Every structure is written in C-alpha cells, then in structure tokens.
Amino acid sequence: ECAITPKSIVQDACASYATLEKLNERVKPALDDLTRTTDFFSHYRLNLFNKRCPFWNDENGFCGNIGCAVETLDNEEDIPEVWRAKELGKLEGPLAKHPGKQEQKKNPKRPLHGELGEDVGESCVVEYDDECDERDYCVLEDETASSKGDYVSLLRNPERFTGYGGEGAKQVWDAIYRENCFQKSSFPHSANLGMSLNYNPAAQGFKQVLDAAGRQAQLHAQRAQYPNTPFVANTGYEVDDECLEKRVFYRVMSGMHASISAHLCWDFLNQTTGLWQPNLQCYKDRLHGYSDRISNLYFNYALLTRAVAKLGPYLRSSEYTFCTGDPSEDMATRAKVDEVTKKAGSIPQIFDEGLMFVNGEGPSLKEDFRNRFRNVSRLMDCVGCDKCRLWGKIQTNGYGTALKVLFEFDNNSEDIPALKRTELVALFNTYARLSESMRAIGKFKEMVVAEKNEN
Numbered sequence: 505e506c507a508i509t510p511k512s513i514v515q516d517a518c519a520s521y522a523t524l525e526k527l528n529e530r531v532k533p534a535l536d537d538l539t540r541t542t543d544f545f546s547h548y549r550l551n552l553f554n555k556r557c558p559f560w561n562d563e564n565g566f567c568g569n570i571g572c573a574v575e576t577l578d579n580e581e582d583i584p585e586v587w588r589a590k591e592l593g594k595l596e597g598p599l600a601k602h603p604g605k606q607e608q609k610k611n612p613k614r615p616l617h618g619e620l621g622e623d624v625g626e627s628c629v630v631e632y633d634d635e636c637d638e639r640d641y642c643v644l645e646d647e648t649a650s651s652k653g654d655y656v657s658l659l660r661n662p663e664r665f666t667g668y669g670g671e672g673a674k675q676v677w678d679a680i681y682r683e684n685c686f687q688k689s690s691f692p693h694s695a696n697l698g699m700s701l702n703y704n705p706a707a708q709g710f711k712q713v714l715d716a717a718g719r720q721a722q723l724h725a726q727r728a729q730y731p732n733t734p735f736v737a738n739t740g741y742e743v744d745d746e747c748l749e750k751r752v753f754y755r756v757m758s759g760m761h762a763s764i765s766a767h768l769c770w771d772f773l774n775q776t777t778g779l780w781q782p783n784l785q786c787y788k789d790r791l792h793g794y795s796d797r798i799s800n801l802y803f804n805y806a807l808l809t810r811a812v813a814k815l816g817p818y819l820r821s822s823e824y825t826f827c828t829g830d831p832s833e834d835m836a837t838r839a840k841v842d843e844v845t846k847k848a849g850s851i852p853q854i855f856d857e858g859l860m861f862v863n864g865e866g867p868s869l870k871e872d873f874r875n876r877f878r879n880v881s882r883l884m885d886c887v888g889c890d891k892c893r894l895w896g897k898i899q900t901n902g903y904g905t906a907l908k909v910l911f912e913f914d915n916n917s918e919d920i921p922a923l924k925r926t927e928l929v930a931l932f933n934t935y936a937r938l939s940e941s942m943r944a945i946g947k948f949k950e951m952v953v954a955e956k957n958e959n
C-alpha cells in the first residue's frame with residue numbers, strides 16, 4: 505500500500521502532496537499549452553546518433569547500439585513487426601540539420617531561417633553552444649561530436665512504452681545509481697564505485713583507472729569503513745543519506761526513473777489489441793507499492809517548480825527572445841512562458857535551495873555533485889533505444905538546468921550563467937513530463953480503488 509497521505513509532507517521539499525497536486529492542476533494546462541503549441545518548446549536539438557557510450561564497450565553485448573537490449577518482449581517474432589521493441593523505439597518525423605556555423609557567422613545579426621525540414625516550423629536557432637561553462641550540470645550536446653545534431657519533434661516522439669529493457673537498460677540504471685556513492689575523504693573522485701573511468705576533457709575521452717576487481721575491492725573497503733551505511737531496497741546500491749546533498753542526488757535520479765516508469769505504464773501498447781492504453785499491472789509492479797519512488801517523483805516536481813519560478817523574473821528582465829523571426833509569435837511564446845513561471849511561483853518557497861551546499865561537508869560536495877550529474881548525462885549515450893535516449897537526454901538536461909538555476913543563479917550577482925535554448929526547452933519539457941506523471945499516478949490510484957471496490 506502506498507503510505508503517502510495527501511497531508512504528508514514531501515521530505516526535503518516544503519510542501520505537502522496535496523499542495524503539489526493542487527498546484528499541478530493550476531500549472532498543467534499552461535505548461536501543456538507551452539510545450540505543445542509553440543515551435544520553440546516542441547522541438548529539441550541533440551546529437552542522438554553520433555556519440556558512443558563512453559563507459560563500456562558497445563561491442564560486448566551490453567547496450568550502446570540500437571540493435572542490442574531490445575529483446576525484452578516474449579516471443580518477439582510473434583508480435584507484428586510494427587509493434588516490436590526495435591520499431592517502437594525508433595524516432596518518427598523529419599530530422600533536420602542545424603544551420604552550419606559558417607552560415608551563422610556570415611550574418612550574425614539576422615535571425616537565421618535555416619533549412620529545418622518539413623513541418624519543423626522552427627526559425628531562429630542561432631546558438632554558439634560549444635563553449636563550456638564550468639557551472640553546467642550537464643554535458644553539452646556537442647562535447648565530443650563534430651556535428652551540431654538534429655532537430656526532433658517532441659510531439660511526434662512522445663515518451664511512452666517502447667519495449668526497451670533487459671540487460672542493456674539495467675546496466676544503465678545500475679550505473680546511474682552507482683553515481684550516488686559519493687566521495688568520502690579517503691576516496692578520490694575517480695573512485696566513484698563502478699564508474700572506473702576518468703573523463704579527460706583535453707583528450708575528449710575516458711581513461712580507465714580501475715578494473716572490475718579494483719572496484720569490487722573498493723566497494724568492500726568502503727563497506728568495511730562505513731558499515732552502517734544503509735542500502736536501498738531492491739537496488740542494492742548504497743545510499744549515503746547522512747546529508748541533504750547526497751540525498752537530493754539520489755532522489756532526483758529515482759524520481760526521474762519513477763517518472764519514466766509512470767509514462768511507459770500510462771502510455772502502454774496492448775499487443776493483443778494494438779491499442780495504446782494504461783496498464784494497471786505495470787503501475788502496480790513498478791510504483792504502487794513503492795511510496796519512496798512516488799515521493800521522489802513529487803520531490804522532483806517541487807524542485808523543478810522552484811527552478812521555473814526562480815527563472816521567471818530573469819527571463820522577463822532579460823527580455824529573452826524566443827527568436828521566431830515573427831514578433832507576434834515571439835510575444836505569444838513569451839506570454840505563455842510568463843504564465844507558467846507565474847503559476848509555478850504562486851506557492852512561495854516550495855523548495856529551499858539555500859539549505860544546500862552550505863553546512864558541514866556541503867560546500868566541498870558541490871563539485872562532486874556536478875561531476876556526478878555530468879556522468880549521468882553522459883550515460884544517456886549508452887541507452888540503446890532512440891526514443892528512450894531522446895527523452896533520457898532531455899530529462900537529464902532538464903534536471904541539470906534546474907540545478908544550475910537553483911545553485912548558480914545568484915540574484916545579487918551580475919554574473920549569471922547564460923541559458924542555452926536547449927536548456928530552456930529541456931527544463932520546461934521535463935517539468936511537463938513530471939506534471940503528466942503526477943496526473944497519471946493520480947488516475948492509476950483511482951483505478952486501484954475502483955478495482956478493489958469491484959472485488
């Protein structure tokens with residue numbers, strides 16, 4: 505049974521479940537409108553195909569290429585070809601090229617109307633985003649690849665059931681949770697257990713620093729040193745919850761996982777009827793009995809609400825242009841963003857970021873926290889299904905942007921880091937995903953009650 509009652513307070517956030525649900529009812533229509541009806545927020549540019557999984561060998565049978573890790577459906581040959589995991593995981597709609605840098609430089613002042621492909625509808629997309637800012641929590645999309653990536657319609661590629669799973673998906677989730685093993689004074693950063701690779705920006709590559717046996721030895725050493733460190737049920741990963749920062753890192757990952765589970769259960773393909781519909785058993789298996797997972801999802805909602813609300817005045821004062829090339833469209837997009845940020849800001853202090861990275865070992869954890877978050881964003885290149893990789897990348901970028909806004913935007917500082925278009929699009933779409941997950945979980949709960957009443 506889900507132990508959460510509406511009055512319960514979401515730990516580490518300052519709001520009850522009921523408050524967040526009510527807020528979601530207010531914000532959701534505006535957020536859906538923004539992400540579904542504007543060109544700016546319904547297209548995402550990313551490098552989906554040109555990057556290799558930097559953490560393990562693509563050829564060793566684990567994930568890392570489209571062909572592997574999609575063998576989870578029983579008797580896949582019995583399923584009509586269009587419903588097979590490989591097909592469901594493919595992207596749909598036109599992919600369009602980013603206008604080349606040369607072209608942008610020729611006429612830097614004029615908004616570019618690049619050849620963005622049929623129906624893509626995006627016009628101004630000039631961005632020089634290969635400069636890295638040390639305050640970023642995510643890896644820039646073009647960090648290792650020469651190509652500027654492709655535009656993808658998010659409306660035509662909704663996040664839903666794809667059939668991706670098995671060893672490949674497990675390996676990615678395993679690696680994500682392992683990032684939670686934070687540095688202890690006697691462990692260097694590169695010893696984040698299991699992630700035995702050191703990123704070397706100059707060489708744009710990874711250096712292996714420990715083999716599997718080394719990792720195992722380290723794990724044992726750490727366990728011996730910290731025997732009371734609790735284990736997370738079911739995952740087996742150590743969650744070091746002695747301070748807020750480490751707890752928040754775990755909650756963000758688990759909340760993202762819970763949100764992905766909610767979507768794939770809500771928008772599930774019934775392979776008998778060929779209809780897309782909610783799958784109650786899927787929800788029961790992954791979320792219903794796990795109040796901690798649902799709590800983490802709500803926590804993420806509070807975190808993103810706070811980031812979006814905080815960003816509102818900044819977007820207003822900087823008169824951020826949504827560069828459609830058409831002033832009236834630009835104004836309409838800005839008005840929609842304004843509506844979302846104001847509604848998100850209607851509950852003051854939903855999450856107090858001022859408590860993080862200040863006390864005890866907090867300040868020294870910030871860089872570690874950022875590095876781990878970047879590792880998670882790199883891990884998205886190991887996701888072996890195109891659509892899952894797309895949404896995995898959007899959501900890690902969305903959380904990374906939220907963290908950047910919360911922890912790197914100081915209202916009294918002149919030096920506010922710039923937000924790139926992809927970061928803004930990711931932030932608002934990740935918020936919309938969480939909003940949709942909360943709604944889906946509410947409906948699933950009603951279905952559970954209805955089922956009980958029937959019996």
Ligand code: FAD
Nearest residue numbers: 664665666667669673676738739758761762768797892896
């Ligand atoms: P998994 O969801 O793979 O979970 C693995 C283990 O993690 C579980 O056994 C449990 O012990 C633990 N766990 C589960 N949930 C949580 C939680 N919230 N917090 C903490 N621990 C938890 N599939 C799709 O159909 N559509 C998608 O869009 C999609 N996107 C994905 C994106 C990414 C980045 C990844 C890595 C996978 C994605 N998948 C997607 C696959 C999906 O998440 C599952 O991995 C797959 O459905 C297999 O599920 P499972 O039941 O084996 O458990």
